[in-house]
Amino acid sequence: MSITIHDLRKSEGSYLPGSASCPGCGATIAFRIASRILGPNTVYVIPACCFSIIQSPYPRSAISAPILNFAFAAAAAAASGVQRAYKFLGKDVNVVVWAGDGGTVDIGIQALSGAAERGENIIYICYDNEAYMNTGIQRSGATPIKAITKTTPMGKQEMPKDMPMIVAAHRVPYVATASVGYPFDLANKLEKAKRIKGFRYIQIFSPCPPGWDFPVEKTAEIGKLAVDTYFWPLYEIEEGKLRVTIKPRKKPLKEFIRMQRRFEFLKDEEIEEMEKLVMEKWNFLLHLERSERVF
């Protein structure tokens, strides 16, 4: 059964109004939905990221769930320890890492890879705002090519890491991409992840108004456009089998690109080139979808 808005409204989330997030924050939309699915029997491990600040300063917290704030590089390792302790003590608790893209694809990749390889029974959620936003918009390994950040003032020259595929190559039971622009798809994936045992990974596309430089009210719209232009395809890999979960009618990439000033240097020809990359990836995913197993 798919999750409906009524299911979500009935469930209790762990986000309290009046946090330190920026207006229009995509990551908080993601958290509001995720915490509803994950439920009250959940503890979060949060490495340095926007959520370190969004929580608000001591002695108050805008998150009504237990949180272990942890060092940048080691969220997945700390979560492994938490989960194993619960296992040792005979407690059944959801242990969830809630991390940004820097703490996931860059500095935290080693601990993440180790936990995935060991098959730790945790859910790792990366809310991906495609750069180091908490430190003021510097490029990360998840920043898309051509995007302006404060450390790539002329636009990034390199392609981002394909983190969901990197995690999937560890042959973990569940990997998915999601977007705040498709909240029900996100909710369903979390629901599925929650029911699976072992290492589960979800990367949520989370638009960032100040970081990507778009009007604050367009967070959800951009999150949806990313999917509809195939810039951020939504898929899941369950036990090695890939399925593209949302197959929208393709919109021109230009619509997504031109809404954000981080791509303001892009000429139309360059958008055309990016369009080719996007289609290549999309077709590759469809190809993988036809295979028995991806990994």
Add this chain to the structure above:
Amino acid sequence: MNMAEGEWDIITGNHAAALAAKLARVGVVAAYPITPQTTVVEYLASFVESGYMNAEYIRVESEHSAMAAVIGAAAAGARTFTATSSQGLLYMAEVLHWAAGSRTPVGMAVINRSVGPPWNIHVDHQDTMSQRDTGWLQLYVSSNQEVLDTIIMMYKVAEHPEVMLPFMVCLDAFVLSHTFMPVNVPKQEEVDDFLPPYRPRHWMLDPSDPISFGNLVFPDDEYQEMRWSIDLSMRRALEVIEEVAEEFSEKFGRYHGGAIMKYRISDADYVILTSATLASEAEVAVDMMRDEGLSIGLLKLRSFRPFPHHSIRENLQGKKGVIVIDRSISFSSGGPIGTEVRSSLYDVSGAPAVVNYITGLGGRDITYNDVIAMSKDAISRISTGRLRKPYYWHKLKQDYQRIELAEEVVS
């Protein structure tokens, strides 16, 4: 892999450390191999897989993750253990602070090994000394029995409700880690009777208690007070170490000392102050020098953190001189122990002269003969007033020792 508990056995220091973790009923172990710590993690793996030890064993991909995992496990309510050496400890550095700041009483055996480059797997104390300000209790031991007993004792100290700090028990690479010595292995029931199960009293990661641990604290909030509180607990730990050592001695009939261990110092004019296995050499040296008629004794420093300022003052006031031997160097400043001892004694009236030696780095063998040589050098310096330098190098190769000497003469 089962051990004969309640009996004597001939085992290595690493084996003793692993056994201590088992006897302490550690629930979660996370560790990453590094020479010369490796056999600790191997023993633990075989203990767990054979069912001799009931624990979760996380075979992490790095020391940074090992420390992160045990902090997480301790925060969730388990007693935890890890072990490392040298580069591994340094790789943990960031999370060592996290362990103390979290007030998680994580236990760790550190097999003291020199730090690269160049690669060198032999003993010195540069690794742990460089981590002295992380908020960890730091104890140095000099026999395999002391390894086992101290780890068990330190869980009791670390988990004391007024301490709640992580601890490292430091043992010398190879000299203890790989050397077989007779060890009396206590019975599980006896250890259980001594060490109750771990119960976090101050905070815990629990789904029914939605608290956020470690979020942003502003300068005007209690950040400074939290650091003060760690310092307070560290000072309180000095008393707890003594109490626990007494209790252990009553129960098991073995006393290795509290923060310090004294040997023939009450009537001594001169006192050698050193730690770890160098203290064993120093004990032999003291006996030999006593036979020659020299009035000398030994103060073995077991606890470097907390630092026993009071005991140092109490025991050294009125002495003619103290010979402090360090197996590490704070470049251009001196030996970490030497520096602390001087600071302890500075405002004591009639403070003894302190002569600090740096030696034994990278595993250079330091025997009782070296201790005798340093002691006599120090005594001659003190009696002739040749105390020009804050510290002296011992046992450099001849050509290099000459350069040191030249500098001393010129200065």
Add this chain to the structure above:
Amino acid sequence: MELEVLILIPVSKPRRGATGETGLWRVERPIIDEGKCIKCWICWLYCPEEVISEGQSGFPVIDLSFCKGCGVCANVCPAKAIKMVRE
């Protein structure tokens, strides 16, 4: 003499308005036109601040003490029932 030891742990407790009255950040205020609202709750779903709830009339109401005025609700409303007006 035994020291009196206080163990201070950096532990924070959840509460609304943990960062204060974030409504003060607002430049534009959302106004819901109940005549147009179809009670689909899409605004609630996407609100980044969790400030939309069901009022006594059964229509969405916005907690203006904390609403940061981002306008995401107005942007996603399929019935165009939410207008952003200058404070």
